[in-house]
Amino acid sequence: MHATREELDAQAKALLKEYDQKNLTARDRAQIPLQDMSTQDPAVRVTNMEEVALGYTENQVRLEAMRCLQCKTKPCIAGCPVAIDIPAFIAEAANGNFAKSVEIIKQSSLLPSICGRVCPQESQCQLHCTVGKMHKDVDKSVSIGRIERFVADYAREHNLETVPEVKAETGKRVAVVGSGPASISAAADLRREGHQVVMFEALHKAGGVLVYGIPEFRLPKKIVEHELNNLKDMGVEIRRNYLVGKTRKISDLMEKDGFDAVFVGSGAGLPKFMNIEGENYVGVFSANEYLTRSNLMKAYKVGSALTPLYDSHKVAVFGGGNVAMDAARTAKRLGAEQVTIVYRRTEVEMPARKEEVAHAKEEGVEFLYLHAPLKILANEKGCVNGIEMIRCELGEPDASGRRRPVEIAGSEKVFEYDTAIIAIGNDSNPLIKATTDGIEVNRRGNFIINEETCETTLKGVYAGGDIVLGAATVILAMGQGRKAAVAMNSYLATL
Amino acid sequence: MNTILSKQKLSQEVFRMEISAKEIAEARKPGQFIILQMGDEYGERIPLTIADADKERGTITLIFQAVGETTHRLALLEEGDKIANLLGPLGKPTDIEKYGKVVCVGGGIGVAPLFPIVEGMKQAGNEVKVIMGARNKSLLIMEEEMKATADEVIVVTDDGSYGKKALVTEPLKELCETYKPDCVVIIGPPIMMKFAALTTKPFGIKTIVSLNTIMIDGTGMCGGCRVTIGGQTKFVCVDGPEFDGHLVDWDNMLLRLGTYRSKEEEAHHRCHIGLDIKEGEA
Numbered sequence: 001m002h003a004t005r006e007e008l009d010a011q012a013k014a015l016l017k018e019y020d021q022k023n024l025t026a027r028d029r030a031q032i033p034l035q036d037m038s039t040q041d042p043a044v045r046v047t048n049m050e051e052v053a054l055g056y057t058e059n060q061v062r063l064e065a066m067r068c069l070q071c072k073t074k075p076c077i078a079g080c081p082v083a084i085d086i087p088a089f090i091a092e093a094a095n096g097n098f099a100k101s102v103e104i105i106k107q108s109s110l111l112p113s114i115c116g117r118v119c120p121q122e123s124q125c126q127l128h129c130t131v132g133k134m135h136k137d138v139d140k141s142v143s144i145g146r147i148e149r150f151v152a153d154y155a156r157e158h159n160l161e162t163v164p165e166v167k168a169e170t171g172k173r174v175a176v177v178g179s180g181p182a183s184i185s186a187a188a189d190l191r192r193e194g195h196q197v198v199m200f201e202a203l204h205k206a207g208g209v210l211v212y213g214i215p216e217f218r219l220p221k222k223i224v225e226h227e228l229n230n231l232k233d234m235g236v237e238i239r240r241n242y243l244v245g246k247t248r249k250i251s252d253l254m255e256k257d258g259f260d261a262v263f264v265g266s267g268a269g270l271p272k273f274m275n276i277e278g279e280n281y282v283g284v285f286s287a288n289e290y291l292t293r294s295n296l297m298k299a300y301k302v303g304s305a306l307t308p309l310y311d312s313h314k315v316a317v318f319g320g321g322n323v324a325m326d327a328a329r330t331a332k333r334l335g336a337e338q339v340t341i342v343y344r345r346t347e348v349e350m351p352a353r354k355e356e357v358a359h360a361k362e363e364g365v366e367f368l369y370l371h372a373p374l375k376i377l378a379n380e381k382g383c384v385n386g387i388e389m390i391r392c393e394l395g396e397p398d399a400s401g402r403r404r405p406v407e408i409a410g411s412e413k414v415f416e417y418d419t420a421i422i423a424i425g426n427d428s429n430p431l432i433k434a435t436t437d438g439i440e441v442n443r444r445g446n447f448i449i450n451e452e453t454c455e456t457t458l459k460g461v462y463a464g465g466d467i468v469l470g471a472a473t474v475i476l477a478m479g480q481g482r483k484a485a486v487a488m489n490s491y492l493a494t495l
Numbered sequence: 496m497n498t499i500l501s502k503q504k505l506s507q508e509v510f511r512m513e514i515s516a517k518e519i520a521e522a523r524k525p526g527q528f529i530i531l532q533m534g535d536e537y538g539e540r541i542p543l544t545i546a547d548a549d550k551e552r553g554t555i556t557l558i559f560q561a562v563g564e565t566t567h568r569l570a571l572l573e574e575g576d577k578i579a580n581l582l583g584p585l586g587k588p589t590d591i592e593k594y595g596k597v598v599c600v601g602g603g604i605g606v607a608p609l610f611p612i613v614e615g616m617k618q619a620g621n622e623v624k625v626i627m628g629a630r631n632k633s634l635l636i637m638e639e640e641m642k643a644t645a646d647e648v649i650v651v652t653d654d655g656s657y658g659k660k661a662l663v664t665e666p667l668k669e670l671c672e673t674y675k676p677d678c679v680v681i682i683g684p685p686i687m688m689k690f691a692a693l694t695t696k697p698f699g700i701k702t703i704v705s706l707n708t709i710m711i712d713g714t715g716m717c718g719g720c721r722v723t724i725g726g727q728t729k730f731v732c733v734d735g736p737e738f739d740g741h742l743v744d745w746d747n748m749l750l751r752l753g754t755y756r757s758k759e760e761e762a763h764h765r766c767h768i769g770l771d772i773k774e775g776e777a
Binding site: 202203204212240241242243246247248269270271273275279280281282283285286288289292293296297298301304305306307308310381382383429430431 | 518519522532534536537538539540563564565579580581582583584585711712713714715716717718719721722723728733744746747750751753754755758
């Protein structure tokens, strides 16, 4: 049953009337029904690129916030990579003080409207929630992310946000490489301290993975644009079409252009392929390419966009993360009749957010578990027409703690597909390493940093986000950006 | 930024523009390219090789053929106009060193990016012979510049309207036999590069080709430009654009280049109508 926003709001309104009257005990709070977030009807949303999740109403957000027990031990905070004072912002939301609520979040996280949408809450803050524990079901935890999203949207839509105060100019200059979540948060914290900050972005639009990777239906680009405008209002300069390492090297920025320090948040940005036969046939795409065409280049606007799309009817997406879900759901929206996510393990081991998996299923994306591709086949024109796969079973746990997929000999079978999208992750882009003496990386190409300060092996150069973590999450990238900024601010104060 | 300082029409559908781009001009080396986007929400990103650069003036020169909607729109810009988005220099520079005797082969618009390599090879102390070819006389560009720089220039046209009536592979084979170059550099349409590389292969001569594949970001992020080189996958944008011509899987590259062909033909037709341009006139 697909409940509409109006129906959910009416139910919440009635309950709120009841609960507002009484002094709630912890038991009462835990009995308040979890508030569902309304979504676009699956049948409708697969025909458009609009945001799927519609967010809470005011009644819903207050009711959901009332479910919070305000535990003294605050276990949720320990689950948050940036240690947001979660009970405090939820208490304000319960009372309808949305602007105050978002201010509390912003003391720790600069991008609540984004994190409220894309954070994997069920494995972070909500995993530790006492309410979820009482129900013995993490899905019944307080919906911290949805509340965060609501208050952030409310503040933005009602112009209740305050531009962060910027201290007197220090005369120090900082270059920030990349404009994704790590760079945005580092830039904001460096600018607040009064340093001049210039952000360098290679693409023609700023925002990094928030713009080229995450689809519009999960994160509307106007929200990203709004956050970047906030940075500009603080005085951060954003230079696009500037590839650090090629247009200028880091050494040039520091020695010739007068930058006192550099933060590198250039992201992972080097798609992994599976190294199987036929991977370069026509119709095989990295998820990065597939998503960039649709998101950054707006290829979904057929007729307006000059960047073309491949005509896909039967699509296989390899991988089990959020990027695989994004690619599969995009393929559906671009008109593919059949889209299958192929994963070597089972649903339990899939790293994607539960909500994304659920949304993908609702939209008709199929899942083929315990299968691994062996070979991509093509017709005489080199266009994909099949994929040979082998069945797997789960063996002993590997280094990641997940049970290892073991191929079952003799179970090979050819499946008919015309498109293969590879979403098995990214390695670090080697460009900066290759053009900067003194920066050391690990065997996966990730920058080696001092865990406390995020400083690289090169003095004055700091790094954070996927270039350090490998493909991780927005909130972890943000957390590192902030951590680096603290260390950079102290470093700059000594110059 | 990115102001067009001068514009000339070199031949049917081929234009030269000098554009102010200080940082790109300073960093650029022969063989590298830029990606441009015309600024509108729906514009595409296209790679173009840098034909020349002037560090003092802070300018780069692009020579392009109006073949798709973006290059057609670019051709409609005039001196004083700006190009909204220009990223570069991208890719690895040409391996310019002293080989001894070098033959540089350019086909069609490929003559433009070949020119700085000819200059570079000369400066490095090589003897340089140039073979340049085009479909017909009106599509031939930069003959004067080449003649002023190279030790010898051989011109061929497909239809014999100028120079010798031949494909570039014919004089190339002769030079391989008689002149015995130490290195051959080939830039031109993919099919020409394929056959020119096949021509030098039996002679075992080092052969460099410059590939121009489908590309979006140009920084290694999308992998759309990948090619098979000696059985390994390489990205043209960061590992290239230049590769050993004898190791390129040409047939796979040609197939990949055709991924969107039907849509591109539609778009080309559309832009001639939409921009009110006659076929052949840009």
